[in-house]
Amino acid sequence: MDTLELEHKGTIYSYADAYESTLQYFNGDDLAAKVWVSKYALKDSDGNIYERTPDDMHRRIASEIARIEANYPNALPENEVFDLIKNFKYIIPQGSPMTGIGNDFQIASLSNCFVIGNGTQSDSYGSIMKIDQEQVQLMKRRGGVGHDLSHIRPKGSAVKNSALTSTGLVPFMERYSNSTREVAQDGRRGALMLSVSINHPDSEDFVNAKLEQGKITGANISVRIDDEFMNAVVAKENYIQKYPIHSQNPKFEKEVKATELWDKIIHNAWKSAEPGILFWDTIIRESLPDCYADLGYETVSTNPCGEIPLCPYDSCRLLAVNLFSYVENPFTKKAKFNFELFKKHVGYAQRMMDDIIDLEIEKIDAILEKIESDPEGDEIKATERNLWISIRKKTIEGRRTGVGITAEGDMLAALNIQYGSKEGNEFSTLVHKTLALAAYRSSVEMARERGAFAIYDEKREKNNPFVQRIKDADPELFEDLQKFGRRNIALLTIAPTGSTSLMSQTTSGIEPVFLPVYKRRRKVNPNDQEVRVDFVDEVGDHWEEYIVFHHRFKQWMEVNGIDTERNYTQEEINKIIEQSPYYKATSNDVDWLSKVEMQGAIQKWVDHSISVTINIPNDATEELVNQLYIKAWEVGCKGVTVYRDGSRSGVLISNDEKKEESPASTAFPKKRPQILETDIVRFQNNKDKWIAFIGLIDKKPYEIFTGLADDEEGIALPRWVNDGVIIKNRDENGKSRYDFQFKNLRGYKTTIEGLSHKFNPEFWNYAKLISGTLRHGMPIENVVELINRLELDSESINNWKAGVARALKRYIADGTEAAGKCSNCSSDQVVYQEGCLICKNCGSSKCG
Structure with missing residues (x-):
């Protein structure tokens, strides 16, 4: 990520100081403290920390929002903005806004979500490569990106080049996926959504593309399904696929x-939680921006977690309202929801979101200035410059916002209502209806004060189902909407709130509680006195396990006079849970069909979409997944993801084999075969170019040779070479030698002799060590973890270490942990929520 070199006048805090202060801020919550310091505290490019606690961050954000407010009538003062966002209590800017607002050290966007695409629907190589470059340029600015592949001609179609026929969708899925995995910022890799219409003749290939291990690991995939197809499914009829689609x-x-x-x-969804489903006709039918489709607002895809359907080059920023904080006297018989305060704060949240658009425009202008000042020629910079010009235009013209919520599960529990019950679904729907009307009221008031979004036309929208719901629910608001317009083309979403919920110490987004009580691990030194070791992982690290109460469950215990300090047995814990409003209301035991009905009812009051996961047990059948998907379509969901417990933890193998293997069952031959198929992986660390030769058995890594490319100690290999074979030979002295052989452009075999002699001897020795772990069947994710934990002295060897880890990561199935364990802390508390794998032990998350 680009950084600004400037002198900051603020105090620099050590990590220890910031962590200890933040730990106190969060009342001893170690996980929340670590997440905030590592992800959100203001830092410069050298890692110096300029904020001691979240209070400093919230003052930074409040100051910037108040600065924008001052440009408009009835400005909110800074102290009022601060009171709304402090302590993560009421209004919480999410992710990029929290990191980027008032941050002069980074030239980065405040947007969480982007969609890109070609308005001409061209599938020329030029347009395909343009999209590839655009997604990388966005990801380096911290954005999650989505784009649709429905415009690419199907496999076997005629093309006017030397290839004669098209290769179809899958090779381009791999290209976009690989580009995503190359982009990482502070350990945060890029996030990508690829979608395609079910009407596309290659949609079956798209659906099956991720079944083979190591394929498309850098992207989520979703299928755009139309009503005609769903009706054909229900009626058991045939369906006509077309190109161009429809x-x-x-x-x-x-x-x-x-x-x-x-x-x-x-x-496939039963087996691996993908593909996700997008009910496309529902999305388009309900979409207010699509009332302006002919003006460039035709929705084409979604962001990586599916909660924001977007047109090409539009973007969105996210903010969450903490529902738990509006419950008065929580967990008591007097508990009630303060709707008046809630409506007031939702109005402020919408107003702050509009302010953040102005701050985003400033950020885009800074990005464009940076591009202009870069030393590259205009031809090289053209794609990036034009990309941000297009995004800037959509940002100014539509002023799209993403106001959402968090703590739905805790809100219901605090009101003594069971999540997933009929009462719970009805109350949640009322809350979201209230939120929608309050947010639209605020946007209409801002249109009166600040002006409507540039292309507003009430005639285009009058028959939109969402607008009709507003008319029925609040006729006065509808009249004002027609009279004044609104400030923002679309307003609402329910997005993933993984990190947000850790810091607000609530349940995540619309989801129920994961578990009210669970075990967490902390790494310990076995030589320390009085330390307890409960677990030793595969690489020899020692861990202590301890019981953690979900914060609001602990609050329920305190309200009801239950001791929270005692060491309970599991049987005692189970009895306590049975007495609580969280009983039968966790991710794994809510009524699945009821949760789908809840999503459909709430969707009626969310003008974008909802990121939500239906969790089902490991022994659930494919027929249950079928029922849930059809129910989701029938009740008006815009998208749905079903996650069967453990379904993303196995190594997925080729579609032809139709079976699942445990990573521990890998049985390589004891004697190294003379010839191994080989993948070539190229990457760059800092300014150094690297190359890896990965020997494969059954498409699984067996050995690795890697080092600097194109220098005296490295190896020069043509860019077009992607594979070949490694042959074990002996030299004239009888010593083992590993040669690499590939076919040149004329089809003849070219051999590069002695890989072991082409690289620095120190690299070679470590490569032998790593190859040894691979040959003995250690799971790839554990090998990567081992490499990352190597403590090496020189900068060059550490760069090499990072390169090896990156090369091997592509062979981890689905980009996730093959053993169902967190690669960061080895915990097995890895859950799938809102489209993301989230570790409940350390807070790390992986979307995609």
């Missing part, structure tokens, strides 16, 4: 059995 005069048609394709989608 064309009246297609170049290509293909008739398929709808149920057969549907069953493959269901099977």
Whole structure:
């Protein structure tokens, strides 16, 4: 990420000082403290910390929002903004806004979500490469990106180049996925959503693309499903796929059995939680921005977690309202929800979101200035410059916002209402209806004070279902909307709030509690006195396990006079849970169909979409997934993800084999075969170019040779070479030698002799060590963890270490932990929520 070199006048705090102060701020919550210091405290490019506690961050944010407010009538003063956001109690800017507002050290966007695409729907190589470059440019600025592949011609179609026929979707999925995995900032890799229409003739290949180990590990995938296909599924009829999709005069048609394709989608979702489903006709039918489709606002895809459907080059910023904080007298018989305060604060939240748009425009201008000042020529900079110009135009013109919520599960529990019950669903729907009307009221008031979004036209929107709901629920608001317009083209979402919920110490987003009581691990030194060791992991680190109460469950215990300091047995804990409003209301035991109905009811009052996961047990059947998906379509959900417990923890193998293997079952031959198939992986660390030769058995890494490319100690290999074989030979002295052989452009075999002699001897020795762990079957994710923990002295060897880890990560199935354990802390408390794998032990998350 680009940084500004400037002298900061503020105090620099050590990590220890910031951590201890923040630990006190969070009342001893170690996880919340670590997440805030590592992710959100203001830092410069050297890692110096300029904020001691979240209070400093909230003052930074409040100051900037108040500065924008001063440009408009009835400005909110800084102290009032601070009171709304302090302590993560009421209003919480999410992710990029929290990190970026008032941060002069980074030239980065405040947007959480982007969608890109070609308005011409071109699938030329030029347009495909343009999208590839655009997604990388956005990811380096911290954004999550989505784009659709429905415009790419199907496999076997004629093309006017030397290839003669198209390769179809899958190779381009791999290209975009690999580009995503190359981009990382502070350990945060890029996030990508790839989508395609079910009407595309290659949609089955798209659905199956992630089944093979190591494929498309850098992207989430979702299928855009239309009502015609769903009706064909229900009626067991055939369905016509076309290219171009839904064309009246297609170049290509293909008739398929709808149920057969549907069953493959269901099977893959049951097996690996992907593909996700986007009910596309529902999305378009309900979309207010699509009332302006002919003006460039046609929705084409979603962001990586699916909560913001977007048109090309539009973006969105996220903010969450903490629902728990509006429950008065929580967990008592007098508990009630303060709707008046809630409506007032939602109005402020919408206003602050609009202010953040102005701050984002300033950030985009800084990015454009940075691009202009870069030393590269205009031809090289053209794609990045034009990208941000397009994003700037959409940001100013539509002023899209993403006001959402967190703590739905805790709000219901605090009101003594069971999550997933009929009463719970009805109350949640009322809360979200109230939120929608209050946010739209605020946007209309801002239109009166600040002006409506540039292309507002009430005639275009009058028949939109969402607008009609506003008319029925609040006729006065509807009249004012027609009279004044509104400030923002679309307003609402329910997004993932993983880190946010850790710091607000509540349940995440719309989800129920994961577990009210669970075990957590901390690493310990076994030589320390009075230390207890409960677990030793695969690489020899020692861990202590201890019981943690979910914060609000602990609050319920305190309200009800239950001792929170005692060491309880599991049986005692179970009895306590049975007495609580969290009983039968956790992620794994809520009524699944009821949760889908809840999502559909709430979706009626969310103009974007909802990121939510339906968690089902490991022994759940594919038929249950089928029922949940069809129910989601019937009740009006815009998208749905079903996660079967443990389904992303196995190593996925080729589709032809149709079976799942445990990573521990890998049985490599004891004697190294003379010839091994080999993948070539290229990457860059700092300014150094690196290359890795990865020997494979059954497409799994067996050995690795790696080092600097294109220098005296390295190896020069043509850029077009991506694979070959490693051959074990002996030199004239009888010593073992590893040669690499590949086919040149004329089809002849070219051999590079002695890989072991081409690299620095120190690299070679470590490579032998790592190859040894691979050959003995250590799971790839554990090998990567071992490499990352190597404590090496020189900068060059540490760069090499990072390169090896990056090369091997691509072979971890789905980019997730093959053993269902967190790669950061080895905990098995890894859960799938809101489209992300989240570790409840250390807070690390992986979306994609």
